Amino acid sequence: MTASIVDTLRVLRINGDASHYIEDSIVKESPLTIIFNGEELVTLLCSPQHLDYLAIGYLVSEGLLKQKGDIKRLLTDDRRGVVRVDTAGGSQGETAKLTFKRLITSGCGWGSSVYSMGEVPISRITSSVSIAPSQVLTLMKNFQQRCTTFKITGGVHAAALCDKNEILAFHEDIGRHNAIDKVLGQCFLEDITTAEPLLLTSGRVSSEVVLKTTRRGISILISKSAPTDLAVKLAQDLGITLVGFVRGQRMNVYANEWRVNTNERPGD
Amino acid sequence: MTASIVDTLRVLRINGDASHYIEDSIVKESPLTIIFNGEELVTLLCSPQHLDYLAIGYLVSEGLLKQKGDIKRLLTDDRRGVVRVDTAGGSQGETAKLTFKRLITSGCGWGSSVYSMGEVPISRITSSVSIAPSQVLTLMKNFQQRCTTFKITGGVHAAALCDKNEILAFHEDIGRHNAIDKVLGQCFLEDITTAEPLLLTSGRVSSEVVLKTTRRGISILISKSAPTDLAVKLAQDLGITLVGFVRGQRMNVYANEWRVNTNERPGD
Numbered sequence: 001m002t003a004s005i006v007d008t009l010r011v012l013r014i015n016g017d018a019s020h021y022i023e024d025s026i027v028k029e030s031p032l033t034i035i036f037n038g039e040e041l042v043t044l045l046c047s048p049q050h051l052d053y054l055a056i057g058y059l060v061s062e063g064l065l066k067q068k069g070d071i072k073r074l075l076t077d078d079r080r081g082v083v084r085v086d087t088a089g090g091s092q093g094e095t096a097k098l099t100f101k102r103l104i105t106s107g108c109g110w111g112s113s114v115y116s117m118g119e120v121p122i123s124r125i126t127s128s129v130s131i132a133p134s135q136v137l138t139l140m141k142n143f144q145q146r147c148t149t150f151k152i153t154g155g156v157h158a159a160a161l162c163d164k165n166e167i168l169a170f171h172e173d174i175g176r177h178n179a180i181d182k183v184l185g186q187c188f189l190e191d192i193t194t195a196e197p198l199l200l201t202s203g204r205v206s207s208e209v210v211l212k213t214t215r216r217g218i219s220i221l222i223s224k225s226a227p228t229d230l231a232v233k234l235a236q237d238l239g240i241t242l243v244g245f246v247r248g249q250r251m252n253v254y255a256n257e258w259r260v261n262t263n264e265r266p267g268d
Numbered sequence: 269m270t271a272s273i274v275d276t277l278r279v280l281r282i283n284g285d286a287s288h289y290i291e292d293s294i295v296k297e298s299p300l301t302i303i304f305n306g307e308e309l310v311t312l313l314c315s316p317q318h319l320d321y322l323a324i325g326y327l328v329s330e331g332l333l334k335q336k337g338d339i340k341r342l343l344t345d346d347r348r349g350v351v352r353v354d355t356a357g358g359s360q361g362e363t364a365k366l367t368f369k370r371l372i373t374s375g376c377g378w379g380s381s382v383y384s385m386g387e388v389p390i391s392r393i394t395s396s397v398s399i400a401p402s403q404v405l406t407l408m409k410n411f412q413q414r415c416t417t418f419k420i421t422g423g424v425h426a427a428a429l430c431d432k433n434e435i436l437a438f439h440e441d442i443g444r445h446n447a448i449d450k451v452l453g454q455c456f457l458e459d460i461t462t463a464e465p466l467l468l469t470s471g472r473v474s475s476e477v478v479l480k481t482t483r484r485g486i487s488i489l490i491s492k493s494a495p496t497d498l499a500v501k502l503a504q505d506l507g508i509t510l511v512g513f514v515r516g517q518r519m520n521v522y523a524n525e526w527r528v529n530t531n532e533r534p535g536d
Contacts, residue, residue, distance in 0.1 A: 007497050012521040012528070014401045019530045024520065029474055029496035045474055045498075133282045154513070155472055155494035174474060174496055204423055206297055206313055206442060226423035228297030228442055229275050230313075245422070252292065253280040260280070262287045 004028070005047040005172065006153055027155035029174055033082045034058060037090035047156065047173040050182050052076045054173075055083035057185025061177075061212040068188060122211065125239035127219040129196040130261045133251065135164050136222055140246045143200050144224070146170050150202070157203045159183045161218075163194040176203030177212075184216055198222060205244060210234040220259060222246060227254055272296070273315040273440065274421055295423035297442055301350045302326060305358035315424065315441040318450050320344045322441075323351035325453025329445075329480040336456060390479065393507035395487040397464040398529045401519065403432050404490055408514045411468050412492070414438050418470070425471040427451045429486075431462040444471030445480075452484055466490060473512060478502040488527060490514060495522055 011024040030048035034041045034055045041064075046054055052074060059065035065087065073086040139162050147158045149172045157176035161169045161183050169192050171182035180201060186192065198220040199213050205227035211234065213221045220241045227235075227244045235242035235255035242255040253260050279292040298316035302309045302323045309332075314322055320342060327333035333355065341354040407430050415426045417440045425444035429437045429451050437460050439450035448469060454460065466488040467481050473495035479502065481489045489503065490511045503510040503523035510523040521528050 009497065009500060009522070012525045014519050014521065014528070014530060016517045019401075026497050026500065026522075027494065029498035045476065133287075153494055155496060174472070204442070208313065226295065226421055228423060229277065229294050230297035232277060232294065249284045251282050253282065254277070254294075257280045260282070262282060 005049045005156070006149055025152045027149065027153045027174055031081050035082060035084045036064065037086055044175070044178060046175055046178045048078070048081070050171065050186070051078060051081065051083050053171070053182040053185035053189065054178055055085060055185065056189055057181030057183065059085060060184055060188050061181055061215060063215060065188075068191070122214050122238065124237070125214060125217065125219045127196070127217075127239075129164075129219055130259045131164055131198070131220060132261050136243060136246060136251060136260070137249065139164075139167070139198070139200060140222065140224065142167055143170075143202075147172065147202065157201070159202070160200040161187050161192065161194075162198045162200055163196050164198070167200075168192050168194060176201065177208065179203070180209065180212055184212065187216075201225075204228070205231045205242065207231050207234050210238065210240055210242070213240055214238045273317045273424070274417055293420045295417065295421045295442055299349050303350060303352045304332065305354055312443070312446060314443055314446045316346070316349070318439065318454070319346060319349065319351050321439070321450040321453035321457065322446055323353060323453065324457055325449030325451065327353060328452055328456050329449055329483060331483060333456075336459070390482050390506065392505070393482060393485065393487045395464070395485075395507075397432075397487055398527045399432055399466070399488060400529050404511060404514060404519060404528070405517065407432075407435070407466070407468060408490065408492065410435055411438075411470075415440065415470065425469070427470070428468040429455050429460065429462075430466045430468055431464050432466070435468075436460050436462060444469065445476065447471070448477065448480055452480065455484075469493075472496070473499045473510065475499050475502050478506065478508055478510070481508055482506045 005028050006025050007028050008023050009026045010021055012019060013022045028048055029045055031043050032046050032051050032054060033043045036059065070087045071085065072088050075084040143160055149156045150158060156172040156174055157179045158172045159179040160167045169183045169186045171179050173179040173182060197218045199218045201209065201223045204225045205223045207230040210231045222243045224246055225244065227242055232242060232254045239256060241259040243251050243253050245252045273296050274293050275296055276291050277294045278289055280287060281290045296316050297313055299311050300314050300319050300322060301311045304327065338355045339353065340356050343352040411428055417424045418426060424440040424442055425447045426440045427447035428435045437451045437454045439447050441447040441450060465486045467486045469477065469491045472493045473491045475498040478499045488509045492514055493512065495510055495512045500510060500522045507524060509527040511519050511521050513520045
C-alpha cells in the first residue's frame, strides 16, 4: 500500500491582525480494526499506511504472536481499515484470556503491581552490545532527517529499528505506539534483523514502550524525548539501556549506562 | 490527593566528550484501574494525581456517566491506584454493552464508518459564542505559563477549561487524553461551569479529542499542536470551532471559523 499519510486542507491562517485562507498540509487519521482468529481484538486510530505492519506489530508487542510461522492467514482490507490475522492453532474464544491484564496486589506502584502480557513472560535482556555516544548522535541526526511528515505537518511520531550504523526500518504515524508497532511488524514480517538492534523513537518513553522493546529482545532504546520514572525502573529491571533527550551534542542515560561506552570512539 | 507528579533521579549526562552524573527531574507514571459498577473497566497509565478526576472524566468522555447525581459511590484508593465508581441503577454486566464500538460499514474513512459511544448520541454544537484572536493568544500564553511540569521535565501534556478570559480548571498528565479527562472530571465533580466554555490542549488533536469536547457541549477547541484530517472533519460536522498551532501571534482555524471574530477586539 502506498497511500499518502498527508492531505491538504483549506485553513484560515490568522497572524496578528491579518487573516487569509491558505492551503495547508494535514495528517490523515483512520481506524484500523484487527480481527484476530475470528474475533475483533481492537480498533486503533492510525495513519492509513502499512496497516499489515501495524496489525502484526501490535500482536507481537502484546505477546499474541511469537513466530512468523504461526501466521496462517493475513488479509488486509485497506479500504475498510481491517486486517484479519489467523494463527496456527488459534481458535475463537482464546483472545480474551490472552489480553493484557494488570493484577492488583497489596502494594502501590511498580514492584508490587505485576504486569503480565498474555502467557509470555518477559525475559531480562543480557546482550553485551555497546554503543559510542557519537554513534547515538549520528543515528538521531539521520533519524530526524527522515522525519519528513513531521516537518510538513507537525502531527506525527516516528520510530526506527537500527544497528549501530544505520536505520533498517523507519515509520511515521499519528500515534507514537503505532509508529513503533509498524517498525516491529515490518521487521517481523520481512525478517529484518541484526545482531545488535536498537530502537529509536521521537516520542516520550512510557512503561509500555520499554515492554515492547524488551519483548523483541532489543537492548538499547533511544528517544528524542523524556522517559517516565516507571519506564526507567522497568528498563533497569529488564536490562534495557535507556537513552533520552538526545538533542544537539547532549543526551541523558537513564538505565544500564554500561552499554554506552563513553571512552569508545566510532570505528573501535 | 496532593502527591507530586515529578520525582528526581540520578542520570548520566553526556555532552560531547564529557560525561557526569546529575540529579534530574522525571515525571512519575502509575497505573489507574477504574472499576465501574463492580467490573474492571480499564487500566490507564497516568500521572499519579487526581485519580478521582481522571476516573470520572474518563467515564464522562466515554458516555458512561451523564449526570453528577448518577454517582452513587466514588471510592479512591490512591495507594493501589484504583477508583471504584457505582452509579444509580448501574449493575454488573452492563458495562460491556456500553463500551466503545466501531461499526464497520462498506465504505472507508469518516462518513461511512459509524462511531457510537455507548447509547448516548452525540449532538451537534450550535452555541453562538465567539472569540477574538487576541483572546485566544492571551489564553494560550497564560496556559503555557501554567505548564510548570512540562518546563521541568518535558514529559507531560496539559489541558484546561476556560472561558474567554481565564482558565477555570488546569491539569498536566503524562497522557494527553488523561490531561483532558482530568479537566472534564474536575468540572463535572465540582460543578465548574461557564456559559461559554473553551477547551485548551497542548497536544495533537485526534478524532477522540473532538468527540470528548463535543460530548461536554464545548464549542471551541484550541491546541498548541496539529489536528488530524479526521478531527477536522468531525469538528466541521459536529459544529466545533477547531483552532490549532497557536504559536506566537499565529494560529490556524480548521473548522467553523465563524466563531473566531477576526474583526472583534477584546472588550467588544
